[in-house]
Every structure is written in C-alpha cells, then in structure tokens.
Amino acid sequence: VFGSVVSGRPTDIAGVENMIGLFINTIPVRIQSERNATFVDIMRNTQEQALASGVYDSFPLYEIQALTEQKQHLINHIMVFENYPVEEQVEQLGEVRPSAFDITNVEVVEQTNYDLDLIVMPDETFRIMFRYNANVYDRSTIERMQGHVLHxxxxxxxxxxxxxxxxxxxTPEEQAQIVQVWGDTAAAYPQDQTLSALFEQQAAITPDQAAVIFGSEMLTYRELNERANRLARTLRAKGVEPDQPVGILLHRSLDMIVGIYAILKAGGAYVPIDPEYPADRIRFMLEDSGAKLVLTQSHLAEQAS
Structure with missing residues (x-):
C-alpha cells in the first residue's frame, strides 16, 4: 500500500478549472497481482481500478486511515505523477513573450511528511526522482533502490x-556481490570428525559457557550435551540405526536443539517439520522421508499421527 497524489479537483463541479487553491489529495493505493500474471495484465487491471476509484479522489485521507487498523501508519511512502510540467511551463513563459516580462530566480520548495517520495515526470524521456528523509534512509539504500527500479x-x-x-x-552487480563476495564462506574444518564429536570437544573445553539461549532460558554446553546424550540413548533403544531418518516436530525452543543433537548422536538423520504445516503436508513429509520415529511434544503428538 502506498500513497498516490491526485489532483483532487472533481470534474462535476462547475468552473472548477477556474478556481484557485490547493486541491491535491493523497489516497492509498493497493496493488495486488497473481504470481503468474503478466506485467501487461497487471497494468491493465491497475488502470481500470484507478479509473474506477477516481470518484473517491477527494475523500479525506484521515477518514480512510480512521477506518483501517494501521491508522496513520497505513502509508509511509507516496508516488507523485507530475502530469503537468510546471517547471517547463515557467521556462516557456519567458520564451513566448520575452518583451512583456521576465521570470527569474524561480525556486520551488516542496516538503511532505512521508519518508520516501517517488516522483515521476513524463516527457519525451521519463524522469524519476527519489526524495527521501535522510534520518530514515541513507544514500546507499536509495541508490540500491534506484538500481532495482531501473533493473x-x-x-x-x-x-x-x-x-x-x-x-x-x-541487479547483476548485486548478484556478483552476493555470490562471489558474501557467498565466499569456505572455511577449513576437520574432515574426519562428526558434528556431534566436535560439539563434545567444545563441551569439554567450555562446559559452563552458554551454548544456546532462547528468551529467558539457557543451556550450557555441559547441560546441552548431557540432555542430548540421554535422549540419544533412548533413540538407540527405540531402534534408531545409522543414517535412519527421524522426524523432529517441534516449535523453536531449547528442546528442538536438544533433539537435533540427540538424533545426530544416535547416528540418525533429522527431518525438520514445522508444526504450522497443514496435517496433509506433515503426513506426506513423514511418509516421503521414511521416518519411522518422530520427536515431538505431547501437545503436538496428534499432528504426527
């Protein structure tokens, strides 16, 4: 949802074109599209909606905001389409009748209460101007945004x-940055040791340091290792064999980390399943992975059945 600046001059008012005063208004615009829709389809639908909404161009923005949950936060950026080239018209006035009068030292100062304005100025060549609140955006962010728009x-x-x-x-430049610079994360690590063995080494070195923190809860390396060991022994007793898939159906928690390490210590391979998934998808994931055991909590057990 963004704000679109409209002229606000209702055509049904007689003589409105001869009236002097500020008629512009800002109305919220919401763009929706289907994933597979083409750009042409979206533009056609957007144009039809814009024409249909013209009757509401003079409706006060504050009344629209009052009807929404977001209130004054409904929009935080606006788009302005300069359909009347004011600057060019001012320049041409001096050229048409140079002997009548001259217009000099023209300076226009504009300001909005929004953090980002996108101004489109049509002509033989379109111009797009980004105007922004420097206390909210830095120049590099706006330049990156400009690159995205142009791309x-x-x-x-x-x-x-x-x-x-x-x-x-x-953009291609950003793609290169992501893949070649930020994606260059290769690091040397022991090739002959398992993750669980490396964790146990760390637990021996720093047993009392925090290993995992969730909200106000915390487990040290020793506590996490001991809990994972106990659960791993239980899993082996249940028949978990090397590389056997074991489902783990848990919300994000300390128990989830304990479960992951326990499955690895037991020699299995964990299959993470989001409890928020639909029941059919959970069932499919368990069947497709071949997981015969599922680690979960009592209140989630029904979803794994």
Missing part, C-alpha cells in the same frame, strides 16, 4: 508480457 523497468521494456514471478529485483 525491473529494463526487463519490462524488453518484454512487456513478462510474468511477475520472472522479474528479477537483484
């Missing part, structure tokens, strides 16, 4: 029928 526009110009899910936001 998307370029793809659309090359193929107006491109689907939304085919549009790429990340």
């Amino acid at each position: 998307v526009i370029e793809q659309i110009v090359n193929n107006p029928h491109i689907r939304v899910n085919e549009l790429e936001l990340v």
